[in-house]
Amino acid sequence: MPLGQRAGDKSESRYCGIETEFNDDMPQVLHQNISGGFDFVVAPLIDPSYRPSSAKNDGNGTSVPPFAASDLILSPSQWSSHVVGKISSWIDLDSENAELRRDSEDALKTEIAWASHLSLQACILPPPRATGCSNYARTVNQLLQNVSNMQLWIRLPLEQHEAVEDDAIDTNFKTSSGGRMFDSWEWWNTFRLLCEHHNQLCVALDILSSLPSINSIGRWFGEPVRAAIIHTNAFLTNARGYPCLSKGHQYLIKSFFNHTIQIILSGNLVHDISQERILPAGDDNHFEGLPIRHALRPYLDYVAYLYQSMDPLPEQERFEIGYRDFLQSPLQPLMDNLEAQTYETFEKDTVKYTQYQRAVCKALLDRIPDEKATTSTTVLMVVGAGRGPLVRASLQAAEETGRKLKVYAVEKNPNAVVTLHSLVKLEGWENIVTIISSDMRCWNAPEKADILVSELLGSFDDNELSPECLDGAQRFLKPDGISIPSSYTSYLQPITTTKLYNDVKAHKDLAHFETAYVVKLHRVARLAPPLEVFTFTHPNCSASINNERYEKLRFEIPADTGSTLVHGFAGYFDSVLYKDVHLGILPSKATPNMFSWFPIFFPLRKPIYVPAGSPIEVHMWRCCAATKVWYEWCVSSPLVSPVHNTNGRSYWVGL
Numbered sequence: 132m133p134l135g136q137r138a139g140d141k142s143e144s145r146y147c148g149i150e151t152e153f154n155d156d157m158p159q160v161l162h163q164n165i166s167g168g169f170d171f172v173v174a175p176l177i178d179p180s181y182r183p184s185s186a187k188n189d190g191n192g193t194s195v196p197p198f199a200a201s202d203l204i205l206s207p208s209q210w211s212s213h214v215v216g217k218i219s220s221w222i223d224l225d226s227e228n229a230e231l232r233r234d235s236e237d238a239l240k241t242e243i244a245w246a247s248h249l250s251l252q253a254c255i256l257p258p259p260r261a262t263g264c265s266n267y268a269r270t271v272n273q274l275l276q277n278v279s280n281m282q283l284w285i286r287l288p289l290e291q292h293e294a295v296e297d298d299a300i301d302t303n304f305k306t307s308s309g310g311r312m313f314d315s316w317e318w319w320n321t322f323r324l325l326c327e328h329h330n331q332l333c334v335a336l337d338i339l340s341s342l343p344s345i346n347s348i349g350r351w352f353g354e355p356v357r358a359a360i361i362h363t364n365a366f367l368t369n370a371r372g373y374p375c376l377s378k379g380h381q382y383l384i385k386s387f388f389n390h391t392i393q394i395i396l397s398g399n400l401v402h403d404i405s406q407e408r409i410l411p412a413g414d415d416n417h418f419e420g421l422p423i424r425h426a427l428r429p430y431l432d433y434v435a436y437l438y439q440s441m442d443p444l445p446e447q448e449r450f451e452i453g454y455r456d457f458l459q460s461p462l463q464p465l466m467d468n469l470e471a472q473t474y475e476t477f478e479k480d481t482v483k484y485t486q487y488q489r490a491v492c493k494a495l496l497d498r499i500p501d502e503k504a505t506t507s508t509t510v511l512m513v514v515g516a517g518r519g520p521l522v523r524a525s526l527q528a529a530e531e532t533g534r535k536l537k538v539y540a541v542e543k544n545p546n547a548v549v550t551l552h553s554l555v556k557l558e559g560w561e562n563i564v565t566i567i568s569s570d571m572r573c574w575n576a577p578e579k580a581d582i583l584v585s586e587l588l589g590s591f592d593d594n595e596l597s598p599e600c601l602d603g604a605q606r607f608l609k610p611d612g613i614s615i616p617s618s619y620t621s622y623l624q625p626i627t628t629t630k631l632y633n634d635v636k637a638h639k640d641l642a643h644f645e646t647a648y649v650v651k652l653h654r655v656a657r658l659a660p661p662l663e664v665f666t667f668t669h670p671n672c673s674a675s676i677n678n679e680r681y682e683k684l685r686f687e688i689p690a691d692t693g694s695t696l697v698h699g700f701a702g703y704f705d706s707v708l709y710k711d712v713h714l715g716i717l718p719s720k721a722t723p724n725m726f727s728w729f730p731i732f733f734p735l736r737k738p739i740y741v742p743a744g745s746p747i748e749v750h751m752w753r754c755c756a757a758t759k760v761w762y763e764w765c766v767s768s769p770l771v772s773p774v775h776n777t778n779g780r781s782y783w784v785g786l
C-alpha cells in the first residue's frame with residue numbers, strides 16, 4: 132500500500148519496505164507484512180546458520196541449501212515485486228581466515244544465483260570492511276557481469292562509523308572523545324572504483340539516531356542510493372508516546388523521497404504503545420477475526436505522514452519529470468534552423484517575455500522623456516526574432532509606457548519568417564513592424580537602432596554564439612544605443628552525478644566525454660558554490676573584438692563535506708537585460724518559474740577523487756576559429772585530467 136498520494140509523484144519512493152528476520156515460511160512473512168501496510172520485505176534468502184563448508188554433502192549432490200522458500204511457494208511476481216533479497220550478513224570476503232573467505236564467496240555466489248533465478252529486482256549486500264574490500268569487490272564485480280537486470284545494493288551506514296578498537300585502520304576523522312570516525316562514503320568509493328562504476332551497483336544507507344553534516348549527506352544525492360534503512364531506535368517519542376523523527380531526520384527523509392530513494396524500516400518496536408491488537412514483529416500467531424496491526428505500523432504511519440505532508444510537485448516540475456537527468460544535445464540555432472515545435476516551447480515561457488518587456492519599458496523611459504513621448508519614435512530592432520514573441524513584448528512595452536515605436540524584426544530562419552509575416556498581418560502591425568529575412572551579421576540596415584533586442588542565449592550563456600551574432604549586429608546600433616541584454620555571465624560548479632557519468636560512458640567513445648549536454652539536473656550533488664567563468668558585454672566597444680576566453684577556477688568544497696568524486700561540471704548563466712532586470716538560471720538568483728533553459732553539463736573522461744579539504748582547480752577555454760566556436764576544459768588539481776575537446780574535435784558550435 133503506497134505511503135500516500137502526492138500529486139505528480141509516480142516514483143518508487145511511494146513504496147515502503149520492512150527488513151525481516153530469516154523465516155522459512157515466506158508466504159506468512161509476506162502476508163503479515165503486506166497486510167500490515169508495507170509494500171515489500173527485505174528478507175534473508177537462506178538460513179543464517181548455513182555455512183557451505185560445513186553443509187552436509189553426501190557426495191551424491193543431493194544436499195540442498197536451506198533457502199527460505201522455493202519458487203513454487205511464491206509466484207514469480209510475488210518474488211519480484213515484494214521481495215528484496217538480503218544476502219547473509221556473516222559473509223566476510225576480506226577476512227584473514229581463508230576458510231571464512233571461501234565460505235563467504237560460495238555463499239554470496241549461491242545466494243545471488245538464487246535471487247537471479249527468482250528474478251528479484253535487488254539484493255542488499257552486507258557492508259564492506261573499513262580496512263579493505265578488494266576481494267569482496269572482485270567477487271561482486273564478477274557477479275555483476277552475469278546478473279541481467281538485478282541491482283546489488285551495498286549496505287552502508289550513513290553516519291560515519293566509529294571503530295576505535297581496530298588499530299590497523301587509517302584515521303579519517305577524530306571524534307571529540309579521541310575515537311576514530313570513518314567516512315562510509317570512502318568505502319563506497321573504493322568499492323565502486325574496483326567495480327568500474329557498474330551501473331547495477333547501488334547503495335542502501337542505514338540511518339541511525341545521529342546524522343552527519345548536511346554537506347556530508349548532500350554527497351549521497353549524486354550517488355546511486357536506492358534505499359534508506361531507518362532503524363526504529365532512530366525515532367524519538369512525541370507527547371502521546373508515538374514515534375516521530377527529529378527535524379534533521381524529517382528533512383533527510385523528505386530529501387530521500389524527492390530523490391526516488393525508498394524507505395525501509397528495520398528493528399523492533401521500541402516505543403511503549405498500547406499493544407492491543409498489535410501483532411508482535413515476527414509473530415505469526417495472529418488473533419483470529421480481529422483486525423491486526425503490524426508491530427511497526429506506528430513507524431510506518433509516521434513515514435507515510437511525512438510523505439503526505441510534502442507539497443505536491445509544481446505543475447512545471449511534473450511536466451519536466453521525464454527530463455530529469457536526461458542528456459540532451461544543446462541547440463545550435465545559428466547553424467541549424469529551429470523547428471516550429473521548438474519555437475512553440477519557447478513561447479510558452481511567459482516569464483521570459485515578461486522580463487524582456489520590463490527591460491524594454493525601462494529602456495524606453497530612459498531614452499524618451501515624457502514630453503517627447505508623442506513626437507519621438509524609437510527604432511527598435513529584434514535580432515533573431517523567431518516567430519515574434521519579442522516583437523510582441525516590445526510593442527506591449529511601448530503601449531505600457533506610451534512611447535512610439537518602429538520595429539525591425541530580423542530573422543535568418545526562412546521558415547520562422549513565414550510565421551512572422553502571418554503574425555504581423557494577423558495583428559495588424561504592418562505599419563509598425565518591418566520583417567527582414569537575413570542573417571544579422573550581414574544585413575545592411577537602412578537606419579540605425581536605438582534599441583537592439585535579442586535572445587540568443589544558451590544554458591552556458593554564450594554557447595549559442597550570441598557574442599558573435601551581436602558583434603555583427605552592433606554596426607547598426609546608434610553609438611548611444613542600448614542592447615538588451617546588456618551583458619551575460621556563465622558559471623560553473625563541480626558535481627557528483629553517477630547517473631550522467633554512466634549514461635555518457637554507455638556510448639563507449641571519447642567524443643561523448645568531450646561534449647556538453649543540456650540536462651535537467653536532479654540526482655546530483657552540487658559540491659561547491661558556482662563560480663563566474665566568462666562575461667560578455669554589449670555593445671562591445673573594444674577596439675579589437677576578441678571572443679576567446681580563458682579562466683582558471685578554484686572551487687572550495689566545504690570542509691565538513693568529506694571526500695568526493697567529481698564527475699563533471701554544471702554550467703549556468705545569468706544575464707543583465709537592462710539595469711536591474713535580470714534573466715537567468717544561476718540557482719542562487721534564478722528567474723522564478725522560468726523554464727526555457729536547463730543547466731549544461733561538461734563531463735570528465737575519468738571522475739576525479741577530491742580528498743576532504745582539497746580545492747579543485749579547473750581550467751576553461753572558449754576557442755574561436757573561422758567556422759566554429761568550442762570549449763576546452765581540464766582539471767589541474769587535486770589530480771590532473773587531460774584537456775578535453777582539443778581543437779573542438781568532439782563538440783563545437785557552428786558559426
Ligand SMILES: C[S@@+](CC[C@H](N)C(=O)[O-])C[C@H]1O[C@@H](n2cnc3c(N)ncnc32)[C@H](O)[C@@H]1O
Binds near residue numbers: 585
Ligand atoms: C533562441 S531563438 C529565440 C527566438 C525568439 N526571439 C524567442 O524568444 O522565442 C533565437 C533565434 O535567433 C535566430 N538567429 C540566430 N542567429 C541569427 C543570426 N545571426 N541572424 C538572424 N537570426 C538569427 C534563430 O534562427 C532563432 O530564431
